[in-house]
Amino acid sequence: MKHNQNKRVFIGLYAATASMMLLTGFTSLAAEKDAEPAAVRQVNVQEETIEWEFSDIVAGVQGEAFQETREAAEAAQIAYQQKVEEERKAAEEAARLEAERVAAEAAAQAQAQAAEQDKRLRAALIFGEAGNQPYEGQVAVGAVVMNRVNSGVYPNSISEVIYQSGQFTPAMTGWLDSVLASGGYTDSAMQAAEDALAGSNPVGNCLYFSTGGYGMQIGDHYFH
Numbered sequence: 323m324k325h326n327q328n329k330r331v332f333i334g335l336y337a338a339t340a341s342m343m344l345l346t347g348f349t350s351l352a353a354e355k356d357a358e359p360a361a362v363r364q365v366n367v368q369e370e371t372i373e374w375e376f377s378d379i380v381a382g383v384q385g386e387a388f389q390e391t392r393e394a395a396e397a398a399q400i401a402y403q404q405k406v407e408e409e410r411k412a413a414e415e416a417a418r419l420e421a422e423r424v425a426a427e428a429a430a431q432a433q434a435q436a437a438e439q440d441k442r443l444r445a446a447l448i449f450g451e452a453g454n455q456p457y458e459g460q461v462a463v464g465a466v467v468m469n470r471v472n473s474g475v476y477p478n479s480i481s482e483v484i485y486q487s488g489q490f491t492p493a494m495t496g497w498l499d500s501v502l503a504s505g506g507y508t509d510s511a512m513q514a515a516e517d518a519l520a521g522s523n524p525v526g527n528c529l530y531f532s533t534g535g536y537g538m539q540i541g542d543h544y545f546h
Contacts, residue, residue: 439481440480440481441515441519442502442505442507443481443484443498444464444467444480445507445512445514445515446492446498446502447464447467447490447492448460448463448511448514448515449506449511450490450491450497451490451492451531452541452543453507453508453511455540455542455543456540456541458540459540459541459543460510460511460514461514461522461523461524462525462528462543462545463514463531463543464514464515464517464519465518465524465525465528466525466528466529466530467480467483467484468480468518469523469525469527469528470483470529471483473529475529524540525538528545528546529546530545530546531543531545532544
């Protein structure tokens with residue numbers, strides 16, 4: 323009976339001791355477990371912070387480079403467009419100047435041809451009206467033609483004055499055109515035509531001449 327009681331006491335003490343040891347061990351393990359993750363978490367947080375800062379820097383650099391590249395591309399595009407526009411305007415201006423040059427040359431050539439035609443026409447008329455007259459009389463006929471052109475009463479062109487209906491006999495008979503086509507006028511008549519155009523005028527403001535009548539007489543003609 324006493325033996326059994328002592329056995330129960332020993333078992334109780336052993337259980338209490340084991341419980342204390344287990345409880346102490348679990349507490350230490352828990353403390354260590356609780357302490358270790360805190361350090362690990364701190365390291366992980368630092369690593370995450372470092373990784374985030376590095377990624378943010380890289381992203382910032384990439385963003386700045388992209389912005390600079392885009393701005394450079396936009397500036398290059400604007401510069402190219404300006405260059406194209408300047409070249410277009412330069413080409414248009416060159417084309418305009420060339421067109422004006424060609425037009426001016428054509429106008430000058432046409433004017434020269436018209437002047438030459440008018441000179442030959444005057445020479446043919448002078449030859450037909452006063453080819454047998456002294457040189458002064460030939461210039462006088464040319465001066466009458468020029469007086470009519472400048473009068474405001476007659477047509478304002480040499481050809482219209484000469485071919486005006488009922489005015490000059492060689493034009494009315496067709497002889498003028500024959501002389502003009504064949505170049506049958508004399509050098510004297512051509513020179514008289516040039517002198518009259520240049521302003522030589524021995525008859526003043528006279529608009530008419532005839533082989534009889536009144537006025538200033540030069541050779542066989544009277545100018546009035």
